[in-house]
Amino acid sequence: MIIVGLTGSIGMGKSTTAALFAEQGIPVSDSDRVVHDLYRGEAVPLIAAAFPDVIEGGVIDRNKLSENLAKNPANFKTLEGIVHPLVRSRERAFLDGARDSGADIAVLDIPLLFETGAQDRVDVVVVVSCDPELQKERVLKRPGMTEEKFDLILSRQVPDKEKRARADFVVDTGHGIESARSQVDEIISILRRQSPTGG
Ligand SMILES: CC(C)(COP(=O)(O)OP(=O)(O)OC[C@H]1O[C@@H](n2cnc3c(N)ncnc32)[C@H](O)[C@@H]1O)[C@@H](O)C(=O)NCCC(=O)NCCS
Numbered sequence: 790m791i792i793v794g795l796t797g798s799i800g801m802g803k804s805t806t807a808a809l810f811a812e813q814g815i816p817v818s819d820s821d822r823v824v825h826d827l828y829r830g831e832a833v834p835l836i837a838a839a840f841p842d843v844i845e846g847g848v849i850d851r852n853k854l855s856e857n858l859a860k861n862p863a864n865f866k867t868l869e870g871i872v873h874p875l876v877r878s879r880e881r882a883f884l885d886g887a888r889d890s891g892a893d894i895a896v897l898d899i900p901l902l903f904e905t906g907a908q909d910r911v912d913v914v915v916v917v918s919c920d921p922e923l924q925k926e927r928v929l930k931r932p933g934m935t936e937e938k939f940d941l942i943l944s945r946q947v948p949d950k951e952k953r954a955r956a957d958f959v960v961d962t963g964h965g966i967e968s969a970r971s972q973v974d975e976i977i978s979i980l981r982r983q984s985p986t987g988g
């Protein structure tokens with residue numbers, strides 16, 4: 790099974806591109822979604838011990854957590870120390886399930902692929918990218934997003950230019966969905982041609 794690591798900076802179109810792989814029947818795991826899920830369950834007691842004021846009604850309130858991180862960026866390190874091993878363990882379970890189901894390709898959508906060294910755990914790296922102005926416009930449209938939060942998150946991510954340089958494939962999301970869909974379909978057919986079973 791070919792493991793594809795899908796990454797890209799905030800707002801570049803990872804989730805949208807991941808959905809295009811899923812459309813072709815390829816199993817996809819979304820790390821941001823895994824984190825959000827952990828914040829409603831397994832991670833709650835661990836995060837409550839480190840940051841008691843971000844718990845609301847027994848779950849983690851991501852807005853409160855974001856405010857906490859904006860005030861104390863050093864807390865990212867503690868938080869990531871709790872969250873990333875849990876994400877990693879969910880990732881292994883996902884890959885086992887994908888293998889058991891006979892998938893020839895599986896996609897891991899990992900926003901912090903290069904930052905966490907996850908490129909060593911995947912066979913192929915796909916980076917999603919677009920123009921930085923379009924990226925900013927997309928992100929600032931989101932409810933609860935501020936320029937400050939955008940800059941804080943960007944400052945913790947490997948720059949887009951470097952990501953593109955390290956990619957096996959780049960998907961440009963700046964020209965609409967149909968364009969992205971044909972880029973993804975092309976990547977899938979290249980991978981299937983290269984795979985030992987020939988797909
Ligand atoms: C900072 C938090 C509270 C913001 O939550 P919110 O719902 O507003 O945003 P969301 O989770 O959708 O993330 C928005 C964007 O920021 C990126 N991002 C999230 N955490 C980080 C981080 N630690 N470093 C760099 N980028 C990050 C995401 O990948 C995404 O591109 C949340 O993302 C979080 O708890 N992050 C820490 C866990 C983590 O490292 N996640 C990254 C993927 S494993």
Ligand SMILES: Nc1ncnc2c1ncn2[C@@H]1O[C@H](COP(=O)(O)OP(=O)(O)OP(=O)(O)O)[C@@H](O)[C@H]1O
Binds near residue numbers: 799
């Ligand atoms: N190929 C595309 N064509 C047109 N719009 C797109 C395309 N890809 C993404 N978008 C739009 O850009 C915005 C951000 O996309 P998406 O949520 O997929 O980004 P993301 O990289 O997953 O973001 P984050 O890193 O914050 O989770 C969305 O509004 C989405 O509809």
